[in-house]
Amino acid sequence: MIRALRILAANPMSLIGLLLVSIIILAATFAPLLAPYPTHNGAIVDFAYANKAPNARNWMGTDLVGRDIFSRILYAFRISLTLGVVVLAIAAPVGTAIGLLAGYVGGWVGAVLMRIVDVFLSIPPLVLAIAMMGVLEPTLTNAMLAVTVMWWPWYARLVYSIARAEREEGYVLAAEVMGAGTPHIAFREILPNCLPAIVTKMTLDMGFVIIIASSLSFLGLGVQPPTPDLGSMVAEGARYLPDSWWLTVFPGLAILVAVFGFNLLGDGLREILEVDE
Amino acid sequence: MTPILDIQNLKLSFKSMGHKVDVLHGIDLFINAGEKVALVGESGSGKSVTARIVLGLLQEIRSAKISGDVSFNGTDTTSLSRKQHAALRGIEMSMIFQDPTSSLNPVFTIGHQFTEVLRRSNKNLSQAQCDQRATQLLNDVSIPDPQRVLSAYPFQLSGGMNQRVMIAMALSNQPSLLLADEPGTALDVSVQAQTLTLMRELVADYGTAVLLISHNLGVVREFADRVYVIYQGRIVEDGPTAAIFANPLHAYTQALMDAVPRIVGSGLPEVPEVSDAFLAPRISHGGAG
Numbered sequence: 001m002i003r004a005l006r007i008l009a010a011n012p013m014s015l016i017g018l019l020l021v022s023i024i025i026l027a028a029t030f031a032p033l034l035a036p037y038p039t040h041n042g043a044i045v046d047f048a049y050a051n052k053a054p055n056a057r058n059w060m061g062t063d064l065v066g067r068d069i070f071s072r073i074l075y076a077f078r079i080s081l082t083l084g085v086v087v088l089a090i091a092a093p094v095g096t097a098i099g100l101l102a103g104y105v106g107g108w109v110g111a112v113l114m115r116i117v118d119v120f121l122s123i124p125p126l127v128l129a130i131a132m133m134g135v136l137e138p139t140l141t142n143a144m145l146a147v148t149v150m151w152w153p154w155y156a157r158l159v160y161s162i163a164r165a166e167r168e169e170g171y172v173l174a175a176e177v178m179g180a181g182t183p184h185i186a187f188r189e190i191l192p193n194c195l196p197a198i199v200t201k202m203t204l205d206m207g208f209v210i211i212i213a214s215s216l217s218f219l220g221l222g223v224q225p226p227t228p229d230l231g232s233m234v235a236e237g238a239r240y241l242p243d244s245w246w247l248t249v250f251p252g253l254a255i256l257v258a259v260f261g262f263n264l265l266g267d268g269l270r271e272i273l274e275v276d277e
Numbered sequence: 278m279t280p281i282l283d284i285q286n287l288k289l290s291f292k293s294m295g296h297k298v299d300v301l302h303g304i305d306l307f308i309n310a311g312e313k314v315a316l317v318g319e320s321g322s323g324k325s326v327t328a329r330i331v332l333g334l335l336q337e338i339r340s341a342k343i344s345g346d347v348s349f350n351g352t353d354t355t356s357l358s359r360k361q362h363a364a365l366r367g368i369e370m371s372m373i374f375q376d377p378t379s380s381l382n383p384v385f386t387i388g389h390q391f392t393e394v395l396r397r398s399n400k401n402l403s404q405a406q407c408d409q410r411a412t413q414l415l416n417d418v419s420i421p422d423p424q425r426v427l428s429a430y431p432f433q434l435s436g437g438m439n440q441r442v443m444i445a446m447a448l449s450n451q452p453s454l455l456l457a458d459e460p461g462t463a464l465d466v467s468v469q470a471q472t473l474t475l476m477r478e479l480v481a482d483y484g485t486a487v488l489l490i491s492h493n494l495g496v497v498r499e500f501a502d503r504v505y506v507i508y509q510g511r512i513v514e515d516g517p518t519a520a521i522f523a524n525p526l527h528a529y530t531q532a533l534m535d536a537v538p539r540i541v542g543s544g545l546p547e548v549p550e551v552s553d554a555f556l557a558p559r560i561s562h563g564g565a566g
Binding site for chain 2: 107169170171173174175176177178179180181189192193195
């Protein structure tokens with residue numbers, strides 16, 4: 001733990017990552033307290049202040065119907081983080097279990113599982129998600145579902161390759177000799193050796209999930225208005241560039257900060273946990 | 278007296294893509310209770326696969342075709358289900374390997390791994406009981422500070438320490454048979470000598486029979502009561518250690534002994550790589566049983 005903090009402190013970039021991520025998590029958690037106009041996360045119209053550039057009353061300006069952009073970004077972080085956490089909380093365990101099974105058991109079980117994974121990996125991720133959202137109703141739950149379906153194969157692939165290498169380690173043979181069964185060896189012996197890589201990938205992936213989710217809502221396939229979402233905010237404002245620049249620039253910056261923060265933190269974690277590329 | 282392990286006419290071949298490779302051509306071998314038997318031969322002669330068949334690990338590989346009898350404690354292991362065979366491992370029979378450090382899982386403490394092994398034979402052991410038993414076992418293998426070792430991770434200990442830990446773990450459920458596959462080959466000679474002495478004392482205390490697999494004749498001579506020499510999947514000579522070393526009769530055994538480099542520095546010995554004489558029939562010196 002102390003060693004972890006020391007490595008983190010010695011690496012200013014990952015410290016910045018930790019700081020950014022903490023700020024975003026705090027902002028999302030306490031959005032109702034921090035937002036100057038908490039009601040603006042819904043269908044509120046205030047045409048008196050519509051489309052105003054940043055000023056003392058609205059630090060990041062207001063959108064086309066007069067809602068405070070800063071308040072809406074704070075609420076949009078909630079959506080992004082929830083989506084990221086839920087997607088990874090499902091995709092990572094599912095992918096890990098499948099990768100472990102395929103990697104340790106091998107044989108035709110492994111071959112079948114990994115070919116299924118390959119099929120998923122061969123479809124460009126965003127295309128798969130767009131196709132799914134085209135069929136499903138565009139809601140937050142379905143957006144999570146679509147992103148999860150395209151995300152788990154990456155974990156299966158990662159864990160499979162580690163499990164394949166670990167399977168040849170002496171301790172696995174020693175465990176077999178001691179009479180341990182397949183579930184015990186896969187989940188109690190090999191899995192702990194995969195955890196650093198999985199945790200690192202999850203941190204790095206938070207940023208990517210946020211981008212994919214924003215892309216979906218940018219295309220109008222994700223979270224629907226009036227719920228604030230960074231992607232749909234950018235999409236709405238895009239038509240009014242460059243005159244009403246604040247409509248796109250601030251939500252865009254918010255995406256940048258979130259993704260940047262998680263990537264820096266992920267890089268730092270990789271160093272602390274000594275994960276090989 | 279029924280031997281602990283009795284192997285009769287054991288044959289093994291690997292089959293893949295219609296291509297068959299014979300590995301063992303009918304091995305006969307037995308080990309009595311508490312006896313220390315060595316299986317000596319060069320790389321690829323079939324030493325390790327024999328041990329794996331006894332443990333039931335090779336049976337799980339589809340391409341391995343096994344025939345012959347392997348009885349353990351009077352039960353025919355070929356009639357055991359995979360589950361029943363697995364239940365013997367770690368309790369009735371266990372194994373130690375060449376490289377002790379890689380045989381321990383790097384992410385768990387020694388104490389944690391001891392607990393898991395001890396609970397194999399008795400699920401109801403409390404953490405305190407496991408720790409106490411592990412401490413006692415580590416004392417038995419002359420580890421000076423058991424508490425420190427129990428809370429350490431394998432990579433924090435030296436190879437020699439890990440080897441002792443492995444021996445203690447392998448013997449912790451007091452198995453009737455210990456398979457030692459080139460124990461300590463990955464360690465330096467002085468540590469290897471210590472672990473052998475230790476192992477000899479322990480198996481005598483516990484009454485455990487040992488099948489020592491080695492290519493190191495020095496180790497075999499020091500450790501074993503009886504020796505089997507294996508060449509290309511056949512036993513070529515067997516007998517009490519003293520008799521074999523004093524009077525090796527088979528051409529391959531003679532070549533094996535000649536192949537040991539002497540410390541006096543007369544260069545590496547000239548030994549033929551293959552010879553028809555190596556395939557001569559088995560010579561038995563008799564001995565126990």
